[in-house]
Each structure stands twice: as structure tokens, then as C-alpha cells.
Amino acid sequence: MKYQILRTDKAEEQLRNIIFYIADDSGDVDVALKYLDKIEMAINRLQDFPESGSVPRYSALRKQGYRVIIVEKHLVFYKIAQEEKAVIIYAIVDGRREYHNLL
Known part of the structure; x- marks a missing residue:
């Protein structure tokens, strides 16, 4: 049985900001x-x-109860809601920064 993926508004906003930053920094939307x-x-x-x-x-x-996956230099923080069979994404942050207060 697959788990449902849910994202907080904060995680959505962080992801958007990461992608905008990469597009802006690289000058290439495809890279982002x-x-x-x-x-x-x-x-x-x-x-x-x-x-x-x-x-x-x-x-x-x-x-x-947080868990984390690493995608290159970013960390994706999530929790597992077993009863709902859901994974809730709480934050997507740059792992090179102090992140424990960003959640």
C-alpha cells in the first residue's frame, strides 16, 4: 500500500524559492x-x-519524530503518519545552513 504524500505550505514555498534561486543563479530554467x-x-x-x-x-x-532525506545539498524533513498512511513533508532546506530552527 502506497503512502500519500502531503506537503505543508511552508515546504511548498521553500521548494519554490529553491527552484527560483537555481534558475536565477544558473540563468537556465532547465537546470532548475x-x-x-x-x-x-x-x-x-x-x-x-x-x-x-x-x-x-x-x-x-x-x-x-522527523526523518530526513538528502537530495544533493538540500534536506527534506518529513514525518510518517502511520494511521493515515501518509508522509508529511515539513521543510526543504539547504543542508549547509543551520536548519534546526527552520522547522
Whole structure:
């Protein structure tokens, strides 16, 4: 049984900002769209393998039940809602920044 993928408004906005930044920085919309595809594919894999993300290194995030998948330099934070058979994407952040206070 596949898990449903849900995203918070915050995660949607963060993803949009990442893609806009890449398009602007590279001057190439195709580069940004390819990166978007990479992130989308990683997120969609969670439908079949919700446990595939690792446990975050910050204990506060671990205690709250977050898991994380890494897509190049970005981190996708999510939680698994077992009863609803859903994966909820909470944040998509640059892993090179201090992120534990961004959630």
C-alpha cells in the first residue's frame, strides 16, 4: 500500500524559492527544472519506502519524530503518519545552513 504524500505550505514555498534561486543563479530554467525533478523523485520514493529517510542528528528533531532525506545539498524533513498512511513533508532546506530552527 502506497503512502500519500502531503506537503505543508511552508515546504511548498521553500521548494519554490529553491527552484527560483537555481534558475536565477544558473540563468537556465532547465537546470532548475531538472533539480526540481530530482527532489520530486526523492519525495515520491517515500510513497513506497517511507522509512528510507535517516534520523536527523539534532536530538530535538529526532524526539519530534522527523526523518530526513538528502537530495544533493538540500534536506527534506518529513514525518510518517502511520494511521493515515501518509508522509508529511515539513521543510526543504539547504543542508549547509543551520536548519534546526527552520522547522
